[in-house]
Amino acid sequence: MNRDFAIECERLSRIYRSGSIPGRGRETPALTDLTMQVPKAVVFGLLGPNGAGKTTTIRILSTLLAPTSGSARVLGYDVVKQAKQVRERIGFILGGDRGLYGRLTGKQNVRYFGALNRLNPKTAKRRGDELLERVGLAAAADTLVEEYSRGMKQRLHIARGLLTDPEVIFMDEPTIGLDPMGAQELRQYIPELVGQGKTILLTTHYMLEADMLCDEIALIDHGRLVALGTPDEIKRNFSRLTIFEIVVNQTSETLTAELSNIDGVQHVETSAEGIFQKITIAVEAGVDARDQIQATIGAERVESLVVRDPTLEEAYVSILT
Amino acid sequence: MAAALHNIALQAYYSYKGLFLWLNWTAYISNVFIAPVVFVVIVTLTGRFAGQSDSANAYIIGMAAYAIPAILSGGILQSFCYERTFGTLSLIYASRSNRWVTYWSKGLLHYPNGLLAAATSLLFGWLLLDLDFSRLNWPALVVLLLVISFSCLCLCLFVGNFSIALREWIIPVGITNGLLLITSGVVVPVDQLPGFLGEIGRVVPLTHGLSALREAFEGASLGDLVDDIVYELVVGLCYLLAGGFLFSLLEANAKRTGTYESAI
Structure with missing residues (x-):
């Protein structure tokens, strides 16, 4: 365990198995022997085509999925054996319409996730209000989320993901659905979060965004690491x-x-x-x-x-x- | 401690409001008030038409008690199922929440709905079908409705796990309610059921509570009914514990298979 690294993956592999009849199941390797280290307080880009294994990696690192083999640590804690400690230190921001309660308002969604994460109610309220303001949803805080546009939902994902003030943030295509101004605001906010000492693991299909934001990039394809380095190293060497x-x-x-x-x-x-x-x-x-x-x-x-x-x-x- | 209780209340309130899709005037009044009364009237009139006019009280009381799991199962199973459908289950799995609290808080605000449905059914049983309240032991009625609602709530929380696994709530609701209707003595007395159905009846909620409820309408005191009350509570607690365990098992299985949560 190295205390300088926020994330460490050692020969991390995941195979999905489908079918329950012995001998008839299908095995799909989603991740194969991924080894990488993410230093603290950087933006680390995880790039690759659809189905490359990016989301599987994030799911394993956020304790939602057990690896088939290999190991992963977040801030020194094993994602399998010390899942509780990992959850106390991470947040994740999803892309898309799902993962929110449409029948609750934006403010209620944030409060609910605060309660789920056992935040002090006063802290959750204060921080929730600050974040809704920060992502530009203060005026729509009392509107039902089912009435939000896709971009507004994406902003709410961001507020929810940052609610617990996590040390490591997983951002899975966070600018998807955002209008250019919203995407630009988030891109400006990310270095600010890194300045606060947070580590961000970012997946995106927008290469310009990755080039602009990432200190290091891992390029994966068919579950395997194919390139790792700074954006300049990737461009020159790979x-x-x-x-x-x-x-x-x-x-x-x-x-x-x-x-x-x-x-x-x-x-x-x-x-x-x-x-x-x-x-x-x-x-x-x-x-x-x-x-x-x-x-x-x-x-x-x-x-x-x-x-x-x-x-x-x-x-x-x-x-x- | 106050903060923890506040968080439990918030979880209960927001999961109720966010996931109970019958929480609008039309659906709520239809399901909590009108449907139970209709069922009471249909079954009781059917019983009378079949020549069992002396059993009217038993039918009304049976259907009024059955209104409790009928409304609870619909509401609670929706809450579990939509957690997966809306893609929020993974956010629970990745959260720091106490899973037991998250699990049973999903039923907390549904509890009064069971009481309301049963009380409405009894009221209309009296107004429309001459339910006889003359010998009723009122404290026993209150205690029994609270206990039956608790045990049925625990069963519904238990079955809620299946609605996560199946990503479907209507089928588990149908099976649960059908099983209770057949085996718990709502219409057919448990001792007249074929052997295996009678055995099932002894281990599901409602059976003992309903038996006690009928006796309470005949004037039995709380002291006379304590065995049935305790049995009903124990059955409920068993389902609560088994359901909580199953909820943890589902999470472990989701991590292993990667199939149950789908937001990420």
């Missing part, structure tokens, strides 16, 4: 891509096909850039295609050429395909 962004003043119908035929070029995309055209070319890392690209386009047509690391989204696609 993506195996270099991106050429070229602004040209003239293009031809066959240019995209010609560029695609160059050795090492994986993907070519064109878009309008004012009166010019922008060509984005993904090239395998280590392949020196610069001269061939310029020659194919024609030096006289090139207005600018920039070679850059891939974005997190480009890296994500490159790693997972």
